[in-house]
Amino acid sequence: MSTGPYRLAVFDFDGTLADSFPWFADVINDVADRYRFARIAPHETETLRGLDAAGIVRHLGIVPWKLPFISRHMHRLAARDIHRISLFPGVPAMLADLDAAGVPLAIVSSNTRANIEAVLGPEAHRFRHFACGASLFGKGKRLSALIREAGFAPETVLYVGDEIRDHDAARSVGCAFAAVAWGYTHVEALRATGPALVLSEPGALAAAIAPPRSTPAGESPSASRGKTP
Numbered sequence: 001m002s003t004g005p006y007r008l009a010v011f012d013f014d015g016t017l018a019d020s021f022p023w024f025a026d027v028i029n030d031v032a033d034r035y036r037f038a039r040i041a042p043h044e045t046e047t048l049r050g051l052d053a054a055g056i057v058r059h060l061g062i063v064p065w066k067l068p069f070i071s072r073h074m075h076r077l078a079a080r081d082i083h084r085i086s087l088f089p090g091v092p093a094m095l096a097d098l099d100a101a102g103v104p105l106a107i108v109s110s111n112t113r114a115n116i117e118a119v120l121g122p123e124a125h126r127f128r129h130f131a132c133g134a135s136l137f138g139k140g141k142r143l144s145a146l147i148r149e150a151g152f153a154p155e156t157v158l159y160v161g162d163e164i165r166d167h168d169a170a171r172s173v174g175c176a177f178a179a180v181a182w183g184y185t186h187v188e189a190l191r192a193t194g195p196a197l198v199l200s201e202p203g204a205l206a207a208a209i210a211p212p213r214s215t216p217a218g219e220s221p222s223a224s225r226g227k228t229p
């Protein structure tokens with residue numbers, strides 16, 4: 001497994017940059033009724049957060065051919081409710097730190113580019129590459145194409161995500177995986193995949209992969225952010 005240094009940081013979106021789980025939990029049972037799969041009882045949430053995507057699909061009794069339709073419907077609902085979804089606290093500062101350290105940033109997600117850009121708002125300009133709309137199990141292909149088009153060797157790339165399918169995508173292309181502890185999947189389930197990094201909070205990423213910026217003595221990088229020169 002690659003241990004860095006990393007030349008490109010690629011992010012998953014939902015559960016990694018965007019705090020969309022409360023919205024997801026709110027709409028999923030209406031979607032279940034519409035597409036005739038099992039509703040999620042409150043006590044089941046913790047079980048589901050320990051499973052990979054295939055396990056969730058099985059647990060809910062979703063027939064695989066319905067997945068693209070369910071996914072498209074969810075993305076339309078997300079577009080309708082986009083004002084209810086925001087970035088996790090600490091994400092804008094993390095992106096600014098990586099940007100300032102000269103680490104190029106990218107996104108590989110199953111969500112739509114329009115939803116992603118709406119939630120990113122002014123942070124969208126920090127990303128040089130996007131591969132959006134990946135199917136539930138199709139992230140590996142998108143990640144591979146993005147890395148190739150961006151001109152990096154896979155072993156110099158870090159994919160940052162919150163689901164086991166993010167780990168699977170990274171492994172399939174030969175890049176390293178950083179698991180975040182604040183997303184949809186329980187961090188212990190992610191830890192079991194053997195990630196290169198486990199991040200307890202967004203601020204930990206720049207510290208782990210980017211060399212510290214030279215700042216005036218006694219001043220932290222975050223304290224200097226936003227000051228005019």
Ligand SMILES: O=C(O)COP(=O)(O)O
Binds near residue numbers: 012013014071109
């Ligand atoms: O919107 C989805 O389908 C999930 O999006 P993600 O790939 O960014 O986790």
